[in-house]
Amino acid sequence: MNENQNAINKRHGDIERLNRINFRPILQAISRPGSLHSIEFHDNSGILATAMLLLYPSIYFYSNIDISWDLIAAVTGASQGGSNTADYLFCREPCLKEIEVAKTGDTENPEKASTLLIEVNNFSSGVDVQLSGPGIKNMKQCTLPISKELITARAEKNKSFPMGIDLFFLSSKKEIMGLPRTTKVEIL
Amino acid sequence: MSYVAIKGGTDAINASKRLFEKRIQPEKQLPEKDLLTTLPHSCDRIIAEGALYSDALAVKALLRSGGDLLEAAFYLRAHRSTCRRAGIAKEINSDDIRITRRISSAFKDIDGGQILGPSCDYIIRLFQVQSSDGGKISDIAKTSVIRAPSALNNLRDRDMVLLLENTEGEAVDVSRQFPLPPYPRSALMQVMSRGETGSMLAFAYTSMRGYGDVHPTIGDLRTGMAAISFTHPFTDGKVKIGEIRTTFCETVGSFQRDPKDGKLRLSNGFGFCLGHNETRAISMSILDLAIHNQGYSMGGADIAANPEIIINHIDGIESMGFTNHFKLPHYVTFQADLHVLDKARSSCSD
Amino acid sequence: MIKRVFAFIDEDAKKEIRRNLLKAVAIPGYIVPFSSREMPVARGWGTGGLQISLSLLQEDDCIKVTDQGCDGSVNAVNIRDFITSVSGVKATVNTRDATIIQTRHRIPEHPLTEDQILVFQVPYPEVLTMVEPDMAKQKQIHADSDYSKLWVLLYEDTSQYGDSRISNRYPVEINSHYMMDPSPIPKYDIARLNNSPALQLFGAGREKRLYAIPPYTRVTPLKFNDRPFIVEDFKGKSCKRCGAEGIFLDEIHTTGSVHYFCSDTEFCDNKLKEAKDAIER
Numbered sequence: 001m002n003e004n005q006n007a008i009n010k011r012h013g014d015i016e017r018l019n020r021i022n023f024r025p026i027l028q029a030i031s032r033p034g035s036l037h038s039i040e041f042h043d044n045s046g047i048l049a050t051a052m053l054l055l056y057p058s059i060y061f062y063s064n065i066d067i068s069w070d071l072i073a074a075v076t077g078a079s080q081g082g083s084n085t086a087d088y089l090f091c092r093e094p095c096l097k098e099i100e101v102a103k104t105g106d107t108e109n110p111e112k113a114s115t116l117l118i119e120v121n122n123f124s125s126g127v128d129v130q131l132s133g134p135g136i137k138n139m140k141q142c143t144l145p146i147s148k149e150l151i152t153a154r155a156e157k158n159k160s161f162p163m164g165i166d167l168f169f170l171s172s173k174k175e176i177m178g179l180p181r182t183t184k185v186e187i188l
Numbered sequence: 189m190s191y192v193a194i195k196g197g198t199d200a201i202n203a204s205k206r207l208f209e210k211r212i213q214p215e216k217q218l219p220e221k222d223l224l225t226t227l228p229h230s231c232d233r234i235i236a237e238g239a240l241y242s243d244a245l246a247v248k249a250l251l252r253s254g255g256d257l258l259e260a261a262f263y264l265r266a267h268r269s270t271c272r273r274a275g276i277a278k279e280i281n282s283d284d285i286r287i288t289r290r291i292s293s294a295f296k297d298i299d300g301g302q303i304l305g306p307s308c309d310y311i312i313r314l315f316q317v318q319s320s321d322g323g324k325i326s327d328i329a330k331t332s333v334i335r336a337p338s339a340l341n342n343l344r345d346r347d348m349v350l351l352l353e354n355t356e357g358e359a360v361d362v363s364r365q366f367p368l369p370p371y372p373r374s375a376l377m378q379v380m381s382r383g384e385t386g387s388m389l390a391f392a393y394t395s396m397r398g399y400g401d402v403h404p405t406i407g408d409l410r411t412g413m414a415a416i417s418f419t420h421p422f423t424d425g426k427v428k429i430g431e432i433r434t435t436f437c438e439t440v441g442s443f444q445r446d447p448k449d450g451k452l453r454l455s456n457g458f459g460f461c462l463g464h465n466e467t468r469a470i471s472m473s474i475l476d477l478a479i480h481n482q483g484y485s486m487g488g489a490d491i492a493a494n495p496e497i498i499i500n501h502i503d504g505i506e507s508m509g510f511t512n513h514f515k516l517p518h519y520v521t522f523q524a525d526l527h528v529l530d531k532a533r534s535s536c537s538d
Numbered sequence: 539m540i541k542r543v544f545a546f547i548d549e550d551a552k553k554e555i556r557r558n559l560l561k562a563v564a565i566p567g568y569i570v571p572f573s574s575r576e577m578p579v580a581r582g583w584g585t586g587g588l589q590i591s592l593s594l595l596q597e598d599d600c601i602k603v604t605d606q607g608c609d610g611s612v613n614a615v616n617i618r619d620f621i622t623s624v625s626g627v628k629a630t631v632n633t634r635d636a637t638i639i640q641t642r643h644r645i646p647e648h649p650l651t652e653d654q655i656l657v658f659q660v661p662y663p664e665v666l667t668m669v670e671p672d673m674a675k676q677k678q679i680h681a682d683s684d685y686s687k688l689w690v691l692l693y694e695d696t697s698q699y700g701d702s703r704i705s706n707r708y709p710v711e712i713n714s715h716y717m718m719d720p721s722p723i724p725k726y727d728i729a730r731l732n733n734s735p736a737l738q739l740f741g742a743g744r745e746k747r748l749y750a751i752p753p754y755t756r757v758t759p760l761k762f763n764d765r766p767f768i769v770e771d772f773k774g775k776s777c778k779r780c781g782a783e784g785i786f787l788d789e790i791h792t793t794g795s796v797h798y799f800c801s802d803t804e805f806c807d808n809k810l811k812e813a814k815d816a817i818e819r
Contacts, residue, residue: 106681
């Protein structure tokens with residue numbers, strides 16, 4: 001019993017450590033749109049690592065990725081919801097439908113909006129864009145690792161600030177990029 | 189003229205802490221178990237305002253704070269922040285508690301009887317020692333387990349008591365997510381149940397004294413032990429994990445038309461706190477009555493009936509902290525004030 | 539009985555703060571409600587900033603805590619000691635060495651970098667408190683972006699006193715949308731919020747709100763176009779201790795005279811040290 005408890009405590013401690021290591025890059029990513037930041041994986045997965053960081057009781061999440069979400073719900077205390085009610089959506093492309101129905105909050109409570117975490121292969125291929133907005137010094141050119149349709153759908157969701165959705169992209173190379181609702185994306 | 193003098197400095201702070209410790213003389217302090225038994229009401233107030241049911245920590249806090257009850261409650265609140273919530277207990281029905289004291293001022297005779305129990309209400313506050321009448325406490329009072337339904341249940345059975353509509357579903361927990369206006373009743377009730385006793389009393393008093401229309405009658409006031417139950421994680425059955433000291437109060441207000449069906453019914457308010465503290469529970473029930481039965485009050489805009497005022501000003505840990513923060517240095521802001529005053533004075537004299 | 543948690547607050551509370559910080563950055567200048575745990579320092583003494591710092595901390599951080607420009611001030615000392623004792627992270631008074639800077643009422647003089655996060659302690663998060671105390675109405679005003687009440691206040695002050703009477707906590711507009719309370723920093727520091735390379739986070743523990751200014755974000759004070767924004771004026775004055783000019787100075791009034799000293803004591807110490815090193819070289 002005691003050994004068990006110690007093992008559980010240690011595992012909790014490890015996850016808490018992972019969470020604090022990963023929070024800073026994710027915070028920097030949303031603060032500096034279009035730039036890449038390194039994160040650590042959990043069980044070889046960036047999606048799992050961010051799920052551990054972001055999920056807690058009273059949070060709803062959704063995913064179109066086939067992993068054992070029941071276990072993650074049990075560990076974090078978060079609940080699974082639909083793509084139109086979830087606070088966090090863990091996705092792989094195609095996820096156009098998910099973007100279309102994700103919550104944008106309302107004018108009084110714009111924070112009650114969804115955040116999408118999209119798993120991508122790398123940041124070298126995709127759509128070349130120019131970004132501007134808060135967090136970006138003047139302009140920034142980069143490659144967004146998603147389809148043009150998704151970029152258009154995102155712009156549509158974010159057309160009336162402060163309502164909108166926030167995005168993160170996670171690559172298999174342990175990198176994260178953020179795209180808050182404030183970022184203007186111009187396809188080059 | 190010394191530049192350093194206006195800055196605090198680590199040494200001065202440490203000396204101040206040592207002086208405080210010296211003042212409360214920890215080496216002479218009473219044993220913790222004696223404090224709990226001889227000053228139960230101090231501990232109960234600490235538990236209620238600290239919103240953490242722990243006798244052991246309440247006593248430690250009482251000693252650490254040199255007897256300052258609000259400071260002591262603050263220790264408990266701070267400790268709460270390090271604790272993970274294990275789960276949500278089953279709700280308690282006040283009808284089911286093991287009664288230690290229970291009175292109703294609405295009815296002379298009630299099912300289960302008026303049980304005075306231990307109370308200082310009837311003590312004449314004189315310092316000279318009054319000789320004990322030598323009377324014995326009956327064995328019934330010492331040993332029997334008393335449970336009784338609320339004294340208002342008779343009225344409820346006759347459909348004379350208004351039942352507020354439950355529009356919330358699940359109760360809010362303000363320690364997890366503090367709600368925005370309009371405030372759910374559960375949030376207000378939680379904030380009040382951990383509010384500062386004196387603030388609760390003062391706000392409730394404004395209502396009962398004239399700034400409101402609440403001259404309530406105490407329908408059922410009870411203290412006693414309430415069983416706490418959890419759902420067993422493996423068997424899914426209900427398991428009792430312990431008992432806590434509690435105080436409940438139901439007060440009856442004036443009648444008016446029930447918006448549901450237009451019938452005349454009595455409004456009522458509910459008060460609850462951890463530990464035994466009747467003043468708190470009565471005050472809370474009056475505030476609940478004033479806030480949630482505004483149609484029954486003369487002045488909905490009055491202080492006690494204003495949920496915005498009550499929810500934001502009744503917490504002692506918050507109001508005490510902010511009041512004391514004025515002792516922190518404010519010389520940058522004050523200097524900025526003076527600069528603006530100078531500019532305004534020269535502008536006005538132009 | 540009492541289990542030690544890294545950085546004091548339990549993990550779920552940290553997660554909630556972190557979630558709200560991400561939202562705050564995504565919606566610059568918008569005040570996000572959070573549950574706000576009680577801290578072992580009193581409400582109103584920096585518990586909002588403290589909760590943010592504790593949620594940010596990791597083992598290799600180096601924290602600086604400063605109060606009205608002074609790291610030796612009572613509350614700064616207390617908060618710094620508390621943070622280091624529950625996390626084991628390094629502490630510094632040197633602005634340049636810090637990864638996280640928690641501050642009350644000032645922005646350090648030494649320019650901040652992209653690798654730093656500035657955490658402000660906030661007593662009143664709501665810029666509208668002075669014109670509208672009701673929280674529901676405040677929310678509506680922000681939703682409608684209708685800040686006419688603030689403009690009217692500014693107009694009345696300007697016509698009666700020549701300028702706004704607001705000396706600190708001067709209302710600022712973030713990224714041309716939300717009006718925001720910048721915490722009680724002097725007007726001198728307002729311009730320094732604008733286009734900062736560092737991420738700036740704001741925490742109000744008692745009022746249970748947090749908000750943010752992302753790096754490189756436009757911050758402008760509430761001001762009529764034809765009126766200059768006048769900040770505290772120290773022209774012709776210099777620090778009596780280190781000789782610095784062109785920075786924010788503390789005024790020390792003694793019988794018959796006024797002396798000036800750097801408000802940012804670390805800046806002052808560094809300037810003295812540099813001068814001393816130069817002489818020794």
